[in-house]
Amino acid sequence: MSVNPMLDVIVTDVVEVNSLIKRFHFKLPDGSPLPAFSGGAHVVIEMQDGEQIRRTPYSLMSSPLDTSDYQISIRRDDEGRGGSLYMHREVSKGMKMRLSPPTNLFALDNRSGKQLMIAGGIGITPFLAQTAQMIARGGAFELHYGVRSRELGSYIDELGARIGHRLHCYIGDEGQKIDFDGLLSSQPAGTHVYVCGPEPMINHVLERAKANGWPDSHVHYEHFAKAPAGQPFTFELKASGKTIEVGENQSMLEAMEAAGIDAPYLCRGGACGHCESDVIEVDGEVQHEDHWLDDDEKASGKKIMPCVSRFCGKRLVIDR
Amino acid sequence: MSSEIPPSIKSRPVYGTLSPVEANAHLIIADDAGGSVILELAKQVPDGFWDKAEIHYTNTNPGGEQDHTEALEALGCPRLFIAPTIHSALPRLRRSLERSKMGTQLYLTGSEQLLSLAMKTGMEAGLDYAGMQTQHRGSLARRMQCVHCKGFTEDVTTNPANCSHCELLLLVRDHYSRRFAAFQGVNINAEDPTDIPEKVEEFL
Amino acid sequence: MSTASKIEFRDETFRDDFTFKNSPETVLRAPFPFDNDEYMYAVNMELHKDGKKGTAFEQPIDVDEHYLSEMHDRALVLDEDPLRCQSLPHMTLAGWDTLELLMVSKAEGYPDLFSLSRDGDNWHWINRPMNIDQKFVFGDETTLPYGPLEYITRQAQGDFCVLDERDGNLWMDAGMVTTQADWSLDFDIGMNFFEWHAPVPLAHEKGIFKRALKYLLAIQQSNPARRLNWTMTVNPRLDTSPEHYHQWGPENTHITPENVADKLFLRIELQSFWRLPRSNGMLFPIRCYMLSMRDLTTVPKWAKRFHRVLNTLPPEIGSYKGLDNFRQIAIDYLANYDDGKDTSPGPFPD
Numbered sequence: 001m002s003v004n005p006m007l008d009v010i011v012t013d014v015v016e017v018n019s020l021i022k023r024f025h026f027k028l029p030d031g032s033p034l035p036a037f038s039g040g041a042h043v044v045i046e047m048q049d050g051e052q053i054r055r056t057p058y059s060l061m062s063s064p065l066d067t068s069d070y071q072i073s074i075r076r077d078d079e080g081r082g083g084s085l086y087m088h089r090e091v092s093k094g095m096k097m098r099l100s101p102p103t104n105l106f107a108l109d110n111r112s113g114k115q116l117m118i119a120g121g122i123g124i125t126p127f128l129a130q131t132a133q134m135i136a137r138g139g140a141f142e143l144h145y146g147v148r149s150r151e152l153g154s155y156i157d158e159l160g161a162r163i164g165h166r167l168h169c170y171i172g173d174e175g176q177k178i179d180f181d182g183l184l185s186s187q188p189a190g191t192h193v194y195v196c197g198p199e200p201m202i203n204h205v206l207e208r209a210k211a212n213g214w215p216d217s218h219v220h221y222e223h224f225a226k227a228p229a230g231q232p233f234t235f236e237l238k239a240s241g242k243t244i245e246v247g248e249n250q251s252m253l254e255a256m257e258a259a260g261i262d263a264p265y266l267c268r269g270g271a272c273g274h275c276e277s278d279v280i281e282v283d284g285e286v287q288h289e290d291h292w293l294d295d296d297e298k299a300s301g302k303k304i305m306p307c308v309s310r311f312c313g314k315r316l317v318i319d320r
Numbered sequence: 321m322s323s324e325i326p327p328s329i330k331s332r333p334v335y336g337t338l339s340p341v342e343a344n345a346h347l348i349i350a351d352d353a354g355g356s357v358i359l360e361l362a363k364q365v366p367d368g369f370w371d372k373a374e375i376h377y378t379n380t381n382p383g384g385e386q387d388h389t390e391a392l393e394a395l396g397c398p399r400l401f402i403a404p405t406i407h408s409a410l411p412r413l414r415r416s417l418e419r420s421k422m423g424t425q426l427y428l429t430g431s432e433q434l435l436s437l438a439m440k441t442g443m444e445a446g447l448d449y450a451g452m453q454t455q456h457r458g459s460l461a462r463r464m465q466c467v468h469c470k471g472f473t474e475d476v477t478t479n480p481a482n483c484s485h486c487e488l489l490l491l492v493r494d495h496y497s498r499r500f501a502a503f504q505g506v507n508i509n510a511e512d513p514t515d516i517p518e519k520v521e522e523f524l
Numbered sequence: 525m526s527t528a529s530k531i532e533f534r535d536e537t538f539r540d541d542f543t544f545k546n547s548p549e550t551v552l553r554a555p556f557p558f559d560n561d562e563y564m565y566a567v568n569m570e571l572h573k574d575g576k577k578g579t580a581f582e583q584p585i586d587v588d589e590h591y592l593s594e595m596h597d598r599a600l601v602l603d604e605d606p607l608r609c610q611s612l613p614h615m616t617l618a619g620w621d622t623l624e625l626l627m628v629s630k631a632e633g634y635p636d637l638f639s640l641s642r643d644g645d646n647w648h649w650i651n652r653p654m655n656i657d658q659k660f661v662f663g664d665e666t667t668l669p670y671g672p673l674e675y676i677t678r679q680a681q682g683d684f685c686v687l688d689e690r691d692g693n694l695w696m697d698a699g700m701v702t703t704q705a706d707w708s709l710d711f712d713i714g715m716n717f718f719e720w721h722a723p724v725p726l727a728h729e730k731g732i733f734k735r736a737l738k739y740l741l742a743i744q745q746s747n748p749a750r751r752l753n754w755t756m757t758v759n760p761r762l763d764t765s766p767e768h769y770h771q772w773g774p775e776n777t778h779i780t781p782e783n784v785a786d787k788l789f790l791r792i793e794l795q796s797f798w799r800l801p802r803s804n805g806m807l808f809p810i811r812c813y814m815l816s817m818r819d820l821t822t823v824p825k826w827a828k829r830f831h832r833v834l835n836t837l838p839p840e841i842g843s844y845k846g847l848d849n850f851r852q853i854a855i856d857y858l859a860n861y862d863d864g865k866d867t868s869p870g871p872f873p874d
Contacts, residue, residue: 005746035745036621036801064802101745107804109690110614113446133802137617185344187422190446213343213423215451217691266742274742331715331722448691467708467766470607488770495723499714506766510773511849 006046006098007034012069014093017154021122022088023061026070026099034067037102039130040222043070044100044268049086053257056083057224057268059125059196060102061155063132070099073154075122081226081249105272106196106222108134113190115141118178118205120197121148124155126222127196131163146170146178146197180205184212196222225269227251227308228289235316237261238280252306256320263306263320270308277318279304284313325456332494335435335456340365344372344423349413349438351378351406353458354430355388361427362395374399374416378409378434386458406437413438417445426452431459432523433474436501449498460523463502464492472502478519480508489516492523531637533592533653539600544760544814550589551819555580555794556871557752561832563841569739572750572796579872580794583633584748585626586811587681592653594681594703594762601702601763602678607710608765609674611686611698618686618698619673620663621800622807626676651679673698682794682811689804694740696720697805703762703812705755705791706769706846725840740806745799753793755845756854760789760814779850784857785818788850790830817854821861823873828865831858 013025028034037060047054062071077084091097106126108115115134117127127143134141143166147153150171159167170176184193184205193214195205202221209219229249236243237256246255253275256263266274270290279286279302288298290305297303304311304318325335338361340346346369350358355377362370375397379387382404389402403409426447428438435456439449462476464483471485479492483505490505497504509515536543546554575581580588601608611619627649631640639650645662656679660667668675677684677700686698693716701709712720717737743749757764758775779788791814798807821827834847834855842851868874 036624037745038802038804041804102801103744104804107689110617110688110803111446112614185421185423189417189420189422189424191422193422211342213341213345213425215448217448217450218422264742273738329722331719450691465711467711468768468770470710493723495711496719497711497714500711504708504711504766507770507773510770511777512774 006100009034009070009097009099011091011093011095011097014091017073018151020152021073021075021154023071023073024087024091026072026097027068029096031068034070035101036067037064037129038104038107039064039133040106040108040126041102041104041129042106042126042267043072043102045072045087046098046100047083047086047090049082049090054083054086055254055257055265055268059106059129059222059224061125061128064129065132065136073122073125081229103266105267106194106220108194109192109220111190112139113192114188115139116183116187116191116193117141117143118180118183118193118195118197118201119143119145120195120201121146121152122154123195123197123201123222123224124159125196127194128155128159130194131159131166135162142166142168144168144170144178144183146172146176146201148172150174180208181212184208184214192218192220194220194222199223199225223269223271223291225271225291225308227254227268227270228310230287230310231312233311233313233316235311235318237320238317239320246310251308252304252310256306261320265307268307270305273305275305275307277304277306277320278302279316280319281315281317282311282313283315284311286311286316325460328494331496333435333439333454333496333498335454338427338429338453338455340369341425341453343425344421345425346373346427347416347420347424348373348375348427348429349409349434350375350428351409351430351434351458352380352386354434354455355379355386355392357429357455357457358395358427359388359391370395370397373397374401376401376403376409376413376416378403378406378430380405406434410437410441413441414445417442417447420445427455428452429455430457431461432456433459433461433463433501436463436498439498440501443498462492462523463500464490464505465497465500465502466490466505468507472500473505476503476505477521477523479522480517480519481505531587531589531591534589536590536593538593538597538760538762542759542761544590544593546815546819547589548822551815551822552873553579553582553588554813554815555752555792556823556826556829556873557754557792558829558833559871560869561829561867562836563833564838569736569749569751569797572748576872580811580813581750583629584796585629585633585680585809586794587630587634587637591681595654595679597762598678598700598702605767608702609677609700610709610713611671611673612713615673615686615688615698615803615805616665616671618688618800618803618805618807619671621803621805622684622686623672623676624662625798625800625807626680630680654679673700680809682809685808685810686800687806687808689741689806692741693717694737694806702765704765704810705757705793705812706764706766708766710767723844725844740797743797743799743806745801748796748798750794750796753795755791755793756847756850757789757791757814758850759787760816762812776846776849779853781853781856784850784853785821786816788817788854789814790817790820817857820858824861825867825874827858827861828863829867831855831862832867834858 009026012027015023042057042059044055044057058072074084074087076088119127170178244255266272273292287310289308464473464476466483469486473484480489488507491508493504495504580586627640630638641648647662649658683701687694688697695716699709794811796809
């Protein structure tokens with residue numbers, strides 16, 4: 001279950017930011033302000049794509065200080081599961097859509113230490129909202145933004161105007177690279193680091209932070225994980241007695257939703273733990289694709305994260 | 321040899337065992353018997369460890385059995401600070417923490433009061449306590465806050481114990497505040513002030 | 525959804541001469557915490573929405589006949605001990621979130637008592653019962669007589685804990701706590717969920733707090749939850765803080781069969797759990813309802829049920845809740861009202 005009633009909104013603008021990225025603006029039909037939120041929050045967009053209902057989370061990039069509209073930026077992924085393609089191709093000004101109210105799984109630590117932000121590509125979006133809040137509130141921060149090319153460097157000018165010297169840009173095809181070790185070894189005590197971008201970049205930052213002696217509680221990341229595709233399979237639900245068929249490009253969670261089951265979720269990306277389900281019976285192999293369960297839990301086979309994980313084998317029964 | 325602290329409620333700090341980790345700098349804070357823990361740690365550290373280390377050692381009884389100053393000096397650490405009491409060590413520790421960079425691993429070892437106060441000082445410099453290594457050795461005497469008058473009493477070894485400010489007789493609970501680096505003391509004989517339970521030496 | 529309140533506010537005390545009394549309607553609307561005849565800890569959370577009419581759940585932020593007297597008692601507590609309201613420096617934004625939540629809820633629920641009008645950040649708040657007419661700038665502390673948390677909670681019944689979410693845990697980093705059952709905000713401020721619950725016996729081993737934390741972290745805006753907690757108090761004293769324990773503690777031994785009906789109270793805590801939008805923190809209001817033993821006997825089902833609950837309560841829980849001095853006296857009194865027959869399911873009066 002989305003845990004929350006969805007918001008009915010209207011698409012008020014679709015802006016082509018560059019060759020890969022579009023920005024979407026949403027307002028409430030009566031023009032009243034949308035719910036307040038904290039920088040780093042995301043909304044889950046519900047898309048009616050033919051027969052299929054897609055639900056995909058996107059960070060809010062708009063300023064939390066102005067909720068007359070919500071803005072998100074989406075990078076078109078031609079190899080992806082279709083969410084970004086749908087948004088780029090099918091969504092236009094005037095369309096009605098539904099959004100979940102904002103949820104924040106990538107919040108800044110509110111205490112007074114320095115915030116070190118590292119963004120890669122479209123990972124800039126949560127930092128747009130966070131820097132707006134930080135500029136208004138005060139507090140020390142720096143944003144290091146790596147992009148492949150200047151053309152793809154969305155919002156560099158806007159950010160520069162807003163945060164000035166705190167912005168450091170690295171244009172990949174001009175040979176500029178973020179010096180992660182240099183950054184991570186030179187921060188004052190009490191700094192927190194936040195990273196958002198492609199998975200290899202996040203993994204690299206996590207690894208370098210650890211090697212440089214950073215405690216885990218000072219390192220924060222948000223990864224727009226996608227449920228991986230795989231062989232179709234079937235599983236059963238003990239509580240509702242249903243048998244669910246999962247398609248190649250569909251997650252267990254999506255398959256349950258398509259079957260009318262109201263299953264809990266928050267991030268839909270295997271990171272937040274809210275869809276955690278008990279495995280009642282298993283004859284086969286659970287393919288864990290999440291970042292939530294620890295190694296023991298994964299090995300025990302007693303738990304599964306239906307938003308991203310899959311199964312291969314004779315029988316899987318979960319407690320839903 | 322580390323002391324056995326009996327398992328208790330979830331707010332009572334639980335200490336571990338120090339072990340060297342990969343970090344850009346190492347900041348070690350100890351008192352008295354904690355010096356011997358540092359010497360044990362020294363047997364496991366990789367080459368170059370001490371070049372990046374700083375030790376703050378409180379030695380409350382020079383010449384006594386738990387005075388490890390000489391052995392600590394022999395480690396060859398570029399910065400070794402010796403203080404006569406925990407409180408006299410804290411301002412220098414605070415300054416070191418303010419100047420330190422992220423990637424500095426903290427190692428705290430020694431008496432309960434040393435661990436309490438060093439951890440509090442680290443937290444005030446913006447460091448999460450979860451990242452600090454701790455190992456207890458030596459005295460279990462406590463700092464206590466009187467919930468009634470808000471005064472702190474140090475070196476509490478008995479239960480119950482009198483508040484050194486308002487003199488109420490307090491039950492010394494295991495409920496602990498990291499912010500105060502103190503255990504909670506609550507009036508033990510409120511219902512009958514003439515009932516004065518015997519003070520038992522409990523935190524030695 | 526609003527109600528025309530027509531509340532007659534009482535003028536009563538929660539200390540010294542203890543003139544507190546419940547009118548019969550207030551007794552009937554109380555959130556009786558027992559669903560059945562035996563009590564055990566549970567993560568007894570439910571959604572806090574679409575409240576049942578004629579009960580304390582009707583409005584998400586409840587106002588009753590004790591409002592003005594409770595606010596007066598709060599002001600006295602704060603005069604004596606300002607440490608009962610504290611906010612760590614990073615919690616100011618959460619304080620503004622709290623101010624908005626309480627003002628909006630009160631104005632929507634009781635429009636004849638409270639009004640809120642907003643023009644951008646220029647807000648105008650009217651609290652008729654307390655004769656307050658305040659214009660201020662939302663987000664600017666200099667435009668209010670107190671910080672936002674203290675300002676609004678001096679006008680709202682119950683205690684308020686304001687939590688910061690960090691590192692998969694909740695941290696009690698601000699609060700207004702003047703009606704608590706025996707815990708100290710000054711000591712507990714800065715602790716996380718497990719640490720401030722450390723003194724509660726039995727519950728940790730059963731994994732109750734782990735499950736509760738997970739449920740709480742999933743709570744999002746506009747979807748609050750609630751649970752009920754309970755203890756017992758001698759005299760209708762709101763301020764049963766550890767700070768004053770040496771003053772009220774001795775009263776625990778003063779219950780006799782002759783005075784138990786009017787001097788011993790079931791103290792119910794309605795805890796609700798709200799997500800705060802701009803700070804991503806959480807607000808836990810703890811609203812206190814007191815029913816004397818005599819009040820309970822006016823609702824036959826409740827007298828019977830509470831008799832049975834007290835009779836079967838595990839000793840550790842009884843001791844932790846501080847009931848040892850008067851538990852048996854209460855049991856003996858309520859036994860007179862227990863005919864041994866079955867009680868209907870659910871907590872509401874028949």
